[in-house]
Amino acid sequence: MRALLLDLGGTVFRSGNEMLALLGEAEPATAAVVARRGPLGTEPDPSWDAMIRREITEREYWALRSDEVGAALGREWPIQEFMHTLYALVGDDIIRPAAAELIADARAAGHRIGVLTNDLRAFHGETAMASHPVLAQVDALVDASVTGILKPDPRAYALAAAELGTAPGDIVFVDDMPWNVTGARAAGMIAVELDLTDPDAAFAVARRELNLDAEAA
Known part of the structure; x- marks a missing residue:
């Protein structure tokens, strides 16, 4: 079997890219950043393209997104806090x-x-x-x-x-x-x-x- x-x-x-859309709605300050969401975004996402070309790793891609969102919110946070914030938006x-x-x-x-x-x-x-x-x-x-x-x-x-x-x-x-x-x-x-x-x-x-x-x- x-x-x-x-x-x-x-x-x-x-996906994190789906949850980034929800973050943009909840935190308008992030709108320009979360418009770049890989294949789901309304704007080109050069970092995603670099990841697909294997120029950066998946972890490096999400570290970049974490830093960008944190900067838009005026926060310095570890990636685990960023992920917790994203996942909390969708709950169950x-x-x-x-x-x-x-x-x-x-x-x-x-x-x-x-x-x-x-x-x-x-x-x-x-x-x-x-x-x-x-x-x-x-x-x-x-x-x-x-x-x-x-x-x-x-x-x-x-x-x-x-x-x-x-x-x-x-x-x-x-x-x-x-x-x-x-x-x-x-x-x-x-x-x-x-x-x-x-x-x-x-x-x-x-x-x-x-x-x-x-x-x-």
Whole structure:
């Protein structure tokens, strides 16, 4: 039986770029900054483009956004406080409904479920988000903030496969960063890229790969 492996931020959890739009509404001083929100913004986002070209890392991108938003608000803050501010804007709505449905249905059908994330502790600290109900539903959690092995390093996928006890070829992996998807495919996984402009489409593909709709029928 195939297993499901998910990224967290931007995949299961709504993306920071979605939450930046809410911050712009709540804090008008940030409006010019949050207009640059990767593919979701109303203005070009050179930092996002640099990240996609692999000139900066994802962590470096969010560090830049944290500094820019902090400057607009007249605050100096660590990235964890910035992330806490963003996530507080959505509260219980942080989980994408299609992701929650996929996890629940996969679990009910007996598929093993894992999380492979680069930044849980780095962005949210030792305890924040660690007790989120969605994490209680997974069989394996691999956080590169802890292991020190970030996607797309092949070892990150190998660790996740080992924790799931599933061969890479039987793992359906979903992530919103293209290089992480490429890395998963190179590791032998069935990899699905989530498009931030149409996130539900990726979960529909994952459902088909897990044969969930047929199992339900």
